[in-house]
Amino acid sequence: MGRIRVTQIFPWLLPLRRRQRIFCFYEKMRRDGNRYAKAKLDRALPYEVFSSTCPLYNAETGFDMRYQQNKVFNLKLAAARLEGVAIGPGETFSFWQLVRHADSVTPYKSALTELDGRLQTARGGGLCQLSNLLFWLFLHTPLTIVERHGHAKKDFPEPPSDAPLGVDATVYEGWLDLKVRNETAHAYQIALSFSAAEITGSVRCDAAPEVEIRVRNGNLSYCQRKDGIWEEVDVVRDCVERETGKVLVSRVLYRNRCRIGYPLPDGVPVLPDGRRSHA
Incomplete structure (x- = not known):
């Protein structure tokens, strides 16, 4: 029989344990010696390296479509923290460093997420679609992938995409992050935009690839x-x-x-x- 966690015996400890884990998660990054990308540029860098567009809504989840609408709401909150961010030479990009306070004014809504191996709804669900897209963009650059975690399970068919199989990056605050490091001499910039039905992401550079x-x-x-x-x-x-x-x-x-x-x-x-x- 596997080891029983304390939080399985005392479930009321879970919120406390999560807060403790998140505190340690960010404290470790504060002390790790990396210089994390934070600055936003007021202009787009001149050269587009790669761009990708994917559908926002997936009707194949088996859940009410309101959770897809909530996911899109969450994606827009998080994307506002990422849009225009530049990753300069020597800097490290961390998804959670940038998205950490995205819901500080307007709270996230409940959307689909996988917790403990089970698909369910939770506040802030659906952000993996954004980390998936960013990872797909980063793979088309010389940026070094520092941390990436694939999804352990595909719960439903994915909507059409230009990304091949296996190109995903799950994130979970306090546990799983997406990080890349810029070991080049050039700056790279994230650009994100939404239409009624799609999200478009691109990565730009200050020099032609x-x-x-x-x-x-x-x-x-x-x-x-x-x-x-x-x-x-x-x-x-x-x-x-x-x-x-x-x-x-x-x-x-x-x-x-x-x-x-x-x-x-x-x-x-x-x-x-x-x-x-x-x-």
Whole structure:
């Protein structure tokens, strides 16, 4: 039998434990020696490195659509803290350092989130769509990924996106952050905007990119395990010469693994052990 946490015996301790964890979370960052990006520029940097647009609403969650509306409300609160932020040379970007007080004036609403392995509603839910988008943008830059956590489970099908499988970054204040460090000589800037149905994010730079970065999948497989079907896929980054299209460097960044919580489309092979794969 697994170890029983004190908060499982005394659930009323959970809010206190969370406040303690969040305090230590930020105190550790205050003392870690990193210089965290905070400054917003009053103008856009001249060169767009990469841009992506994705739908705001997902009708496949199985929950009332009001939680999707609440998610969009939360995303806009958080995005207001990120829009225009520049990551200068030597600086580190932290999602939570910037979004920490996004709801200090206007509170977040209740939206979908995964807690303790279960999909449920909670205040401030849905912010992972923003961290997912930022991670996708950052992968197209030379910025160094310092901290990223993939979702352990996909609870419902994702809406159409230009991002390949396995490109996500879950965040949970006090526990999980998204961090990148700028080890280049150039500044990078985050830009975010909303239409009625979509969110658009872009990353800009003060110098024209020397190469084009493309991100793709490799070695995709689905395998049946005791606890369900698991998806495993490589996330690969290609550095491409802009003039010729020649691939200069190709590297597997990581292999992403997550459990699938919904029926796969007909015809998708599910293997008993995952030793084989299909692209």
